Amino acid sequence: MNWIEIGTYAVGVFLLIGAIFTLVGAIGLLRFNDAMTRLHAPTKVGTMGIGALLLASMTATFVFGEGSFHELLIMAFLFVTAPISANFISKVNIHHKTCMAPPDPPEGERWSTSLKEENDQVTTDM
Amino acid sequence: MKRLFNWLLPHPVMTLILAIVWISLQNNLSFGMAVFGLILGVIIPRLTAVWWPDRPKSFKIGKMTAYVVLVLWDIIVANVEVAWIVLTRPNSKLRPAWIIIPLDLCQPEAITVLAGTITLTPGTVSSDVSNTGHYLLIHALDAPDPDAVRDDIKQRYESRLKEIFV
Numbered sequence: 001m002n003w004i005e006i007g008t009y010a011v012g013v014f015l016l017i018g019a020i021f022t023l024v025g026a027i028g029l030l031r032f033n034d035a036m037t038r039l040h041a042p043t044k045v046g047t048m049g050i051g052a053l054l055l056a057s058m059t060a061t062f063v064f065g066e067g068s069f070h071e072l073l074i075m076a077f078l079f080v081t082a083p084i085s086a087n088f089i090s091k092v093n094i095h096h097k098t099c100m101a102p103p104d105p106p107e108g109e110r111w112s113t114s115l116k117e118e119n120d121q122v123t124t125d126m
Numbered sequence: 127m128k129r130l131f132n133w134l135l136p137h138p139v140m141t142l143i144l145a146i147v148w149i150s151l152q153n154n155l156s157f158g159m160a161v162f163g164l165i166l167g168v169i170i171p172r173l174t175a176v177w178w179p180d181r182p183k184s185f186k187i188g189k190m191t192a193y194v195v196l197v198l199w200d201i202i203v204a205n206v207e208v209a210w211i212v213l214t215r216p217n218s219k220l221r222p223a224w225i226i227i228p229l230d231l232c233q234p235e236a237i238t239v240l241a242g243t244i245t246l247t248p249g250t251v252s253s254d255v256s257n258t259g260h261y262l263l264i265h266a267l268d269a270p271d272p273d274a275v276r277d278d279i280k281q282r283y284e285s286r287l288k289e290i291f292v
Binding site: 021024025027028031032033034036037039040041043044045047048066068069070072073076079080082083086087090091094099100102103105106107110111112113 | 147150153202204208209220222224226241242245246249252253254256257260261263265267
């Protein structure tokens, strides 16, 4: 076994892991019956699936040619932006009432999504 | 001298991160690229400093690194758990729940990091924050005991973030 062979097997394993997790994410998206639970499968499993695929790509570049660190950047940007899109989708779900209504926060506060009236202002005491 | 340093480098960490991002974007660790990355790292925070008026004053990089490693590990574990739920749990046995987390953190940056962490880890998505920023609304995919999830998040992530953003 030389390094090229080990690298080839490693790339294969990472590709398989990534493909399996991506497939599970797609299955979850189809299978669940509520808009909010549907959101979970792609956001969780997607990060891992894409992470493993990128790891395979990075291993391949290091084994068969010049190494590349672009994949690390893709992963970093993905991890920073994925929560934002999930947050927006769940806010849309709350507005469209396609899920159970969320409970109100205690002490007379309100969720900032549901501030509608003009005299409701977002107050920050941070 | 110190004032000049503060004026030139409003966010030393951001300068470093921008330089690293630039170098890995070019995929080329040469002296010229490093210098150009540092120049970008000085110019961009300087130009955007106006939009960060209340930035956290101190920020512990060592603890943040440990936190990132912990979260990465949790993401891997969470992925396997969620994949297992997706494949084996029928819809009727799923117990999704809304969970309200009272926040002890007060910096917007710290709350953002906490919300991002919650979205990336075990079957939970952060959905909203209350109008005064004291409560966080999250949705859990499968939570037989919502209070346990809340306590777990509070002591696993929030207590660590409190030490990072002092």
